Amino acid sequence: MKIRDRKKQNKQKRYYEASAVLFILFLILIVGANIITKDRTFSESENRMLATKPKFTIDRLLEGRFTSKFEDYVVDQFVGRDFFTDVKMKMDKLLGKKESNGVFLGDDGYLIENFAKPNEEAVSENLQAINNFATKYKDVKQYMLISPTAVSILKDKLPMDAxxxxxxAYLQSYKxxxxxxxxxxxxxxxxxxHSKENIFYKTDHHWTSIGARYSYDELAKAMELKETPDNYYESILVSDDFFGALSSKSGYDVKEGDRVEVFIPSDKDAxxxxxxxxxxxxxxxTLYSSEALSQKDNYEVFLKGNHPLVKIRTNAANNKTLLIFKDSYANSFIPFLVKDFSNIIVVDPRYYYEDIDKLIEQEEVSEVxxxxxxxxxFNDTSLSSVLNNE
Incomplete structure (x- = not known):
């Protein structure tokens, strides 16, 4: 072997060794930074609550829920997350893309979250658990409302060829x-x-109270609930400068905030x-949080955001108890159910760890x-675990 070749090989070897050392030092630095950095509960840039460290038990580890939630925690609390997200969004804007971080820049100021292909494994597990749950509680009436999002309803607002x-189609196939x-x-x-009406926020992925009301009317028909008179509610504007999660997630420069309205019974004693x-x-x-109106996420005016378990007692004189398994869409929907049920039990499976069978027995649940x-x-991995009591 020529001397020149040996020198070249030695030089390459030193380069690879130095690169490996630097990479290891970088990993140590990142791991150390993540360990010493205090966890955050809320992301201002993404306008959402961040996953917190789940409580460890052997049972939760064996059932798999601890691992899943710990992964969410690590991703959300990763040091420099906001910086890397911001860099990606700025690159997308420089390239003139009409989509940034999974959010389309639509017409009339609408930011519309894209729809990703469902997690088929999670959906299959959820549907199987739901069917088994229905068999187990065959005397309990059960209903499902999985709402399409703005990307399905407001297609005319999307960029051309999005x-x-x-x-x-997925909703109907799972049905x-x-x-x-x-x-x-x-x-x-x-x-x-009603797509020409303000049924979705322009800067947030949630439906508005109007969208929730129209959807409630469909549920009321299915449940054969007493019809609600048109003048039963009055709409009250509580915010006109709500910049929702999609404005933060996408990085688009949004000039005008959303209006947030709540529907209150016209009869204050009703x-x-x-x-x-x-x-x-x-x-x-109260079902509402005035404190949320002084925070960035005005949508938390409804039930203070998401919680593992909320119990609502009303003055409806029918002794009926409704158990709701939900995500945050339910928060602005629940106020319309208050007149229909004496008790409403609200479970968010993403944060709930307790025995669901015991809860059903204790609360004498009549409908789900x-x-x-x-x-x-379509991407939830926690519902099946709660229903199966794993």
Whole structure:
């Protein structure tokens, strides 16, 4: 071997060794930074609550839920997350893309979250668990409302040739896999009929109170609830400068904020409630949080955001108890149910670890509602574990 070749090989070897050392030092630095950096509960840039460290038990580890939630925790609390996200968004804007971080820049100021292909394994597990749950509690009436999101309803607002998967086709295919004992509430046509109205926020992925109201009307028909008079509620504007999660997630420069309205019974004595945030050990006499209006995420005006377990006692004199498995879409929907049920038990499976069978027995649940938006339900990995009591 020539001397020149040996020198070249030695030089390459030293380069690879130095690169390996630098990479290891970088990993040590990142791991150390993540260890010493204090966890955050809220991301200002993404306008959402961040996953916190889950409580460890052997049972939770064996059932797999601890591992899943710990992965979410690591991703959310990764040091420099906001910086790397911001870099990606700026690169997308420089390239003139009409989509940034999974959010389309639509017409009329709409930011519309894209629909990703469902996690088929998670959906299959959830549907199987739901069907088994319906068989187990065959005397409990059960309903499902999985709402399409803006990307399905407001297609006319999307950029031309936006690569969007047919969300409604997936909804209908999963509907066919449900047990016949579960009533599927289809709100697609209703939302389409009212698509010219303000049924979705422009800067956030949630439906507005108006969108929730129209969807409630469909559920009320399925549940055969007493019809609500048109003048039963009055709409009250509580914010006109709400910049939602999609404005933060996308990085688009949004000039005008959303309006947030709540629907309050015209007769102030018509509804009284006691809202018990169980894990937080807090009780209030309102479904709304005025404190949220001074924070970035105004949507938390509804039930203070998401919680593992909330128990709502109303003055409805029918002794009926509704159990809701939900995501955040339910938060602005629940106020419309208050007049229909004496008790409403709200479980968010993403944060709930307790025995669901014991809860059903203790609360004497008479009806169950699965209330999600399609994006969350199609990728949720926690519902089946809660229903199976794993």
């Amino acid at each position: 690569p969007v998967i047919d969300q409604e 066919e896999k449900l047990s016949q004992s579960i009533t599927f509430v289809d709100n697609y046509n209703t939302l389409k009929e 509804e009284t409630v006691v809202v018990n945030y169980v894990e937080e050990q807090e009780k209030t006499a 509602l699965y209330l999600y938006n399609a994006n969350t339900f």
